[in-house]
Amino acid sequence: MKIVVLNGGISTERDVSLVSGTQIYKALKSKGHDVILLDVYLGYEKDLAPGEEDELFTAGIDWAEKSAKVSETAPDIEAVKASRRLKSDELFGENVIRICRAADIVFMGLHGDFGENGKIQAALDLYGIKYTGTDYLSSALAMDKTVTKALFKVNGVPTPESYILNGPDDTYVPNFPSVVKVSSGGSSIGVFIVRDEKEYRDAVVECARYDGLTIVEQYIKGREFTDCVFDGRPLPVVEIIPKHGFYDYKNKYEAGATVEICPAEISEELTKRIQKVALDAYNTLRIKTYARMDILMNEDGELFCLEANTLPGMTPTSLIPQEARAEGTEFPELCEEIIRVSLNKYK
Numbered sequence: 001m002k003i004v005v006l007n008g009g010i011s012t013e014r015d016v017s018l019v020s021g022t023q024i025y026k027a028l029k030s031k032g033h034d035v036i037l038l039d040v041y042l043g044y045e046k047d048l049a050p051g052e053e054d055e056l057f058t059a060g061i062d063w064a065e066k067s068a069k070v071s072e073t074a075p076d077i078e079a080v081k082a083s084r085r086l087k088s089d090e091l092f093g094e095n096v097i098r099i100c101r102a103a104d105i106v107f108m109g110l111h112g113d114f115g116e117n118g119k120i121q122a123a124l125d126l127y128g129i130k131y132t133g134t135d136y137l138s139s140a141l142a143m144d145k146t147v148t149k150a151l152f153k154v155n156g157v158p159t160p161e162s163y164i165l166n167g168p169d170d171t172y173v174p175n176f177p178s179v180v181k182v183s184s185g186g187s188s189i190g191v192f193i194v195r196d197e198k199e200y201r202d203a204v205v206e207c208a209r210y211d212g213l214t215i216v217e218q219y220i221k222g223r224e225f226t227d228c229v230f231d232g233r234p235l236p237v238v239e240i241i242p243k244h245g246f247y248d249y250k251n252k253y254e255a256g257a258t259v260e261i262c263p264a265e266i267s268e269e270l271t272k273r274i275q276k277v278a279l280d281a282y283n284t285l286r287i288k289t290y291a292r293m294d295i296l297m298n299e300d301g302e303l304f305c306l307e308a309n310t311l312p313g314m315t316p317t318s319l320i321p322q323e324a325r326a327e328g329t330e331f332p333e334l335c336e337e338i339i340r341v342s343l344n345k346y347k
Contacts, residue, residue: 001033002057003339004103006096006120008039011112012189012210014075018068020314021109025064027332028107036099037063040110040120043093045085053095053102070315074189091119097127105339106131108311113184116311117143132342134288134310141285142308145215146183148285152305155284157277160218160296160304168208173197174216180204183213193219222298225264227278228312228320230290231341234275235323239264262322273303281305289342292320 005028007021008014018039025037034057038044044056086094100106106124108115108131118140124131133139141147152159160179163172180203182190190210192203200216207214224240241259264271278293285291285308292312296304312320314335324334 001105001339002103003028003033003035003105003107004100005035005037005107005109006040006100006115007037007109009041009110009112009114010077010080011110011114012074012077013112014077014080014114015068015070016313016315017109017111017115019070020111020318022064022068023314023331024107024109024335027335031332031336034058035063036061036103038096038099039093040096040115041080041091041093042084044095044099045093046095048095048098053099056099057102091123097123097129100124100129101127104130105343107335107339108133109314111311111313112189113143116309117184130343130346132289132338134291135345138286138288139310142287142291142310143184145181145307146213148307149215151284152281155280157280157284158302158304159306160220162215162217165204165214165216168204168214170204172216174200176200177219179215179217179219180207181215181217182207182210183215220296220298220304222296225274225295225297226292226319227274227295228290228292228323229278229282229287230324230337231344232279232282234278235320236263236326237266237271237274238262238319238323239266240319258317260317260319260322262319262326270297270301277303277305281308288345290320290338 005021005025007017025035028035116139118136121139122136146164149159177195180192190207194200194203225237227237228235239261281293292309294306321331
């Protein structure tokens with residue numbers, strides 16, 4: 001099968017995406033597929049003769065020659081933009097659409113606002129290009145946490161109480177501690193736990209750098225879980241225990257910073273409750289193929305769904321590969337299964 005793995009982009013999760021894409025590329029190559037790894041924003045910056053895009057799949061190029069890793073801080077997006085050969089403001093880099101149209105399917109290795117807000121999915125739909133993961137509508141619903149939370153409330157999915165700030169000058173002051181976070185983002189970038197008014201105001205100003213809307217959310221003290229729903233079926237639950245602080249960007253991607261127990265060492269009754277919340281969130285947002293839901297449990301045993309991740313990480317420390325492995329599915333087979341399930345969207 002001819003496959004393009006799209007990664008990179010210009011979201012705050014660019015580094016995570018580069019690592020995910022590299023892992024997916026290597027896994028699919030190991031299964032004998034003809035695979036191209038392509039940065040969706042930088043593209044393939046060489047001139048292509050008519051039909052030459054087909055030859056790239058079997059050209060013997062090591063598309064993962066440059067090693068990728070997740071740094072402790074968010075990437076310098078302005079530097080990425082400056083490195084582009086053609087100083088265009090287009091979303092897609094050179095030859096991206098052309099190469100994707102030559103593939104049997106595009107594997108979405110993108111993360112964050114750039115790849116999960118539905119814009120790229122909608123564009124690929126217009127070009128008739130098949131891709132993995134859910135469609136543009138559910139991507140958009142899940143990416144905007146203000147919309148997500150509104151839909152959760154209407155459909156009975158438990159979620160923390162919240163207030164939407166109109167801007168950094170909004171006079172609202174929450175109870176402390178509270179959580180302050182950007183409306184559209186991922187990897188816990190732009191997420192702060194604030195314990196007094198100064199921390200709160202600093203967090204609000206910082207969030208305004210990332211997004212037009214800021215959410216002030218009820219702080220839930222307790223245990224953190226996550227669960228992937230794959231093709232309408234919940235996978236084993238994972239419990240997440242950061243060694244320091246909360247499950248922020250550093251704790252997510254620095255090896256050894258977080259203890260992840262999979263399957264979670266909890267009762268069958270609690271497992272089923274968590275899986276039900278995950279499945280209800282999945283169905284509420286009309287997600288197709290797969291997604292990972294983040295869920296908190298307070299000290300009274302109440303569950304709260306924070307969000308849905310429609311293109312979860314596929315790095316060495318990511319959670320979906322762990323959940324699949326707990327059921328006996330190794331990473332290369334998981335990547336192929338994602339393709340198989342995603343192709344069902346087009347039947």
